Amino acid sequence: MGEELTRAMARLEKICAREDNFKEALLRLRYPAQTTAATIPVRRDDGSLLMVKAWRCRYNALRGPTKGGIRFHKSVTMDEVITLGFWMTIKTAIADLPFGGAKGGAQIDAASLSTRELEGLSRGYMRAIVDVVGPDRDIPAPDVATSGKPIAWMADEYFHLMRRTEPAVITGKPVELFGSKGRDGATGTGAAACLETMAGHLPFKISGASAAVQGVGNAGAKIARELAKRGMKVIAVSDSGACVRNDQGIDVEKLVRHKQETGSVGGLEGAQTLESAAVLDVETDLFVPAALGGVITADNANSLKAAAILEVANGPVDPGADDILAGNGVVVIPDVLANAGGVIVSWYEWLQNRAGEYWPADTVHDRLKAQMKKSAAAVSDLSDNDTRLRDAAYELAIKRIAASVDALGDQADY
Secondary structure, X not given: OOHHHHHHHHHHHHHHOOOHHHXXXXXXXXXXXXXEEEEXXXXXXXXXXXXXXXXXXXXXXOOXXXXXXXXXXXXXXXXXXXXXXXHHHHHHHHOOOOOEEEEEEEEOOHHHOOHHHHHHHHHHHXXXXXXXXXXXXXXXXXXXXXXXXXXXXXXXXXXXXXXXXXXXXXXXXXXXXXXXXXXXXXXXXXHHHHHHHXXXXXXXXXXXXXXXXXXXXXXXXXXXXXXHHOOOEEEEEEOOOOEEEOOOOOOHHHHHHHHHHHOOOOOOXXXXXEOHHXXXXXXXXXXXXXXXXXXXXXXXXXXXXXXXXXXXXXXXXXXXXXXXXXXXXXXXXXXXXXXXXXXXXXXXXXXXXHHOOOOOHHHHXXXXXXXXXXXXXXXXXXXXXOOOHHHHHHHHHXXXXXXXXXXXXXXXXX
């Protein structure tokens, strides 16, 4: 078991220690069911050859076909992919979806690739994993640097390899290629609905409160907009290059336009430009990490000046920081609950693909909000003054997974 997975599993082990009937479910969750490793050759535009390490992990299929995104990032490792597959297993159980968990990735700086090279990598990745994916086995989706065309290329490659058009094999596709309306911004929309449902756990009222957002990608931009719509004052936003701050409030739409036009939040008119990491030092009611994981650790948790954290990124709070934040009275709405909007809408896309019937965006949004509020309410019902929201979320997941273990019996091979 890798170091990252060991740390992630520690949270579940703490919950499972409370009840004997969780023990077998825990044993089945300690290790992934199947991990595929590959090296993908990519021909560069200059004629040279690039060899890219890649993985796909089908972590657990107790509750249904495995489900999880594909990321192209230079930080990707097999340990990270396996850990993210574990988290997806927990997340789909909390959202009560008929899926297990999976994840995939390639160790590459996608921004360094031309469009032609990115297409070569995307198609090569699908060729490497074609034997383990399928609409009833493992259903990938977009993640870091794979939204839009990369997913379309992967879907098209699968269609060619299998000699049939099977849209339900992958989700997050463009609407023009059997995708779902309402997919863009689903993570942020879902996180906002979750925040509303958890309002009673927050040490402040949402309207009029302040917020700082780390990350201005699809999820970060959407959650910043949603917070502003709910009367929150977004006072700081960061990307990988800079942080902008205005304690009187930042115009979120102006910020998003500035980011689109310049490629950075830095230099936003009417805001102070600081180093990217300065977003962690902002005194605010709500901190929203919406970039990559591991930003809050045991080393910096005590210096965080937020009253609550809404985890929109995957794994932004290291397990070593949990006790510190709880001791400081910081309320954490965990990622496995808060950022499930993307996988919920992926389920809707899968359903639409299987039925050949497509829904309007309003229907998708309404169903997403209802599903997120239902999940958040179930977690809230399991929590009390002595139970952290993360503990309650993991307890809900393990109860549902344990029920699947009981239903399947002793001979289940996953």
